[in-house]
Amino acid sequence: MAGSDTATPSDRSIRGDKSVLQSDDLSRVLDRIAHQILEKTRGGNDVVLLGIPTRGEFLARRLAERIATFGSTGVGLGTLDITLYRDDLRSHAVRPLGHTVEPAGGIDGKLVILVDDVLFSGRTIRAALDALTDLGRPRAVQLAVLIDRGHRQLPIRADYVGKNLPTSATEQVLVSLTETDGADGVSIGPGTVAGGAR
Amino acid sequence: MKHLLSAADLTAETAGQLLDTAEQMDAIQAREVKKLPALRGRTVVNLFFEDSTRTRSSFEIAGKWLSADVINVSAKGSSVSKGESLRDTALTVAALGVDALVVRHNASGAVQRVADWVGCHVINAGDGTHEHPTQALLDAFTLRRHVGELAGRHVVIVGDLAHSRVARSNVLLLRTLGAEVTLVAPPTLMPAGVAGWNCQTSWDLDATLAGKVAGDVDAVMMLRVQRERMGGAGSGRAGEVGYFPTEREYALGYGLSPDRLALLPDRAPVLHPGPMNRGLEISSAAADGDRSVVLDQVRAGVAVRMAVLYHVVAGAPETAPAGLIEVSA
Numbered sequence: 001m002a003g004s005d006t007a008t009p010s011d012r013s014i015r016g017d018k019s020v021l022q023s024d025d026l027s028r029v030l031d032r033i034a035h036q037i038l039e040k041t042r043g044g045n046d047v048v049l050l051g052i053p054t055r056g057e058f059l060a061r062r063l064a065e066r067i068a069t070f071g072s073t074g075v076g077l078g079t080l081d082i083t084l085y086r087d088d089l090r091s092h093a094v095r096p097l098g099h100t101v102e103p104a105g106g107i108d109g110k111l112v113i114l115v116d117d118v119l120f121s122g123r124t125i126r127a128a129l130d131a132l133t134d135l136g137r138p139r140a141v142q143l144a145v146l147i148d149r150g151h152r153q154l155p156i157r158a159d160y161v162g163k164n165l166p167t168s169a170t171e172q173v174l175v176s177l178t179e180t181d182g183a184d185g186v187s188i189g190p191g192t193v194a195g196g197a198r
Numbered sequence: 199m200k201h202l203l204s205a206a207d208l209t210a211e212t213a214g215q216l217l218d219t220a221e222q223m224d225a226i227q228a229r230e231v232k233k234l235p236a237l238r239g240r241t242v243v244n245l246f247f248e249d250s251t252r253t254r255s256s257f258e259i260a261g262k263w264l265s266a267d268v269i270n271v272s273a274k275g276s277s278v279s280k281g282e283s284l285r286d287t288a289l290t291v292a293a294l295g296v297d298a299l300v301v302r303h304n305a306s307g308a309v310q311r312v313a314d315w316v317g318c319h320v321i322n323a324g325d326g327t328h329e330h331p332t333q334a335l336l337d338a339f340t341l342r343r344h345v346g347e348l349a350g351r352h353v354v355i356v357g358d359l360a361h362s363r364v365a366r367s368n369v370l371l372l373r374t375l376g377a378e379v380t381l382v383a384p385p386t387l388m389p390a391g392v393a394g395w396n397c398q399t400s401w402d403l404d405a406t407l408a409g410k411v412a413g414d415v416d417a418v419m420m421l422r423v424q425r426e427r428m429g430g431a432g433s434g435r436a437g438e439v440g441y442f443p444t445e446r447e448y449a450l451g452y453g454l455s456p457d458r459l460a461l462l463p464d465r466a467p468v469l470h471p472g473p474m475n476r477g478l479e480i481s482s483a484a485a486d487g488d489r490s491v492v493l494d495q496v497r498a499g500v501a502v503r504m505a506v507l508y509h510v511v512a513g514a515p516e517t518a519p520a521g522l523i524e525v526s527a
Contacts, residue, residue: 095513097223134229
């Protein structure tokens with residue numbers, strides 16, 4: 001959600017100025033995060049991955065596939081739309097809602113790992129934590145992000161980080177995934193007047 | 199969207215977004231905690247000058263599930279019964295600092311007038327015999343669930359069309375979404391000017407349901423005979439204005455009997471916006487049968503009204519494009 005919503009796929013190909021991760025880099029990063037999750041959760045028992053639409057949803061799916069391959073057990077998989085929990089609903093035009101899919105076993109007592117593409121201000125994750133409260137009571141909540149670009153506005157940090165990417169606050173981090181944009185990759189684009197990604 | 203006053207205001211795109219949002223809102227019914235924070239701190243007033251059960255209560259539930267503060271004001275027991283005018287009542291309630299008014303009134307066009315007077319958002323919950331856009335949306339939502347995308351589908355609407363705001367809103371919205379509509383009613387209950395409604399009409403229910411008038415039927419919507427708008431029973435017996443000779447004759451000609459139900463294709467759902475006059479426009483066999491989706495419509499009402507409140511109230515105020523000056527009365 002954070003970091004990439006303002007760009008359409010066609011924008012990306014034009015503005016993909018400075019490539020940060022290529023397709024195979026991104027694949028290796030996801031391999032590593034999957035291994036880290038298995039290591040830190042001691043085999044992935046009771047783990048539920050909740051992707052935050054749009055791109056977090058597909059990242060969560062890829063991580064779940066990798067964990068199933070590398071580990072001995074599969075993990076729960078769902079999506080968590082946070083639109084209604086945003087703190088800036090009043091200052092923007094109405095946003096369409098994404099979909100929330102609760103994993104089969106629910107989230108009560110589970111170790112929930114939120115998955116998103118870019119960690120920036122931390123506000124998306126704040127909203128996700130609120131949304132989680134309405135879904136149930138997890139045993140613990142962790143956070144996995146593909147890119148941590150800094151500039152946090154809230155006391156939130158990620159447990160699993162694909163790549164730390166120092167940026168200026170006005171730059172835009174563009175994450176592309178095959179499922180949504182036709183190809184995998186991460187690049188930095190020039191800032192927008194509005195101050196880059198939210 | 200500043201207001202929702204007429205189904206005609208909705209483009210196919212906007213209506214599609216509302217229905218998609220409603221799909222997401224509907225998922226909340228399965229949750230333990232039925233609360234979303236989108237309208238926290240907002241106040242919604244249900245201003246009802248006419249009786250209502252399902253519309254008012256579903257607007258109330260929709261607002262509360264979205265965390266808005268919802269207040270009900272009904273004409274009975276309010277200053278309206280002391281003779282206050284519509285304008286004064288609307289301005290008074292709006293002056294309390296509300297974000298949205300949900301208005302129902304027995305005069306056609308009254309809700310549009312209220313929207314011209316007040317500065318807050320206004321949602322039409324039914325005005326006279328004119329429009330009831332949220333009903334049309336929940337009918338479209340229910341239809342979409344049962345027959346799939348509406349483009350090219352054929353919906354038959356039967357009953358007291360002359361007094362129906364549901365019929366007008368439904369025709370407008372269904373046509374916008376690409377569906378075909380056939381209206382069936384006795385000549386006395388056809389609305390004036392129906393020729394300009396962009397749909398087919400028929401006086402023969404059996405032939406229409408059998409697909410002989412406008413092709414195979416994908417869904418049928420029965421409308422209530424609105425006796426309260428006919429100045430009596432509707433049957434002209436006790437010296438009242440008559441729209442049909444007897445109730446029995448109406449039921450024979452235009453009621454959805456078990457025999458007529460059998461004319462429909464197996465998959466076609468039966469809709470009714472309620473309240474139902476059992477034995478008049480709809481038989482109990484049709485109302486309680488497998489194909490009846492009447493209760494699905496009620497359930498959809500909450501999700502659709504949540505979607506409408508979200509789209510109308512939640513976002514930033516829309517600014518008028520430069521060069522346009524808002525004219526208010």
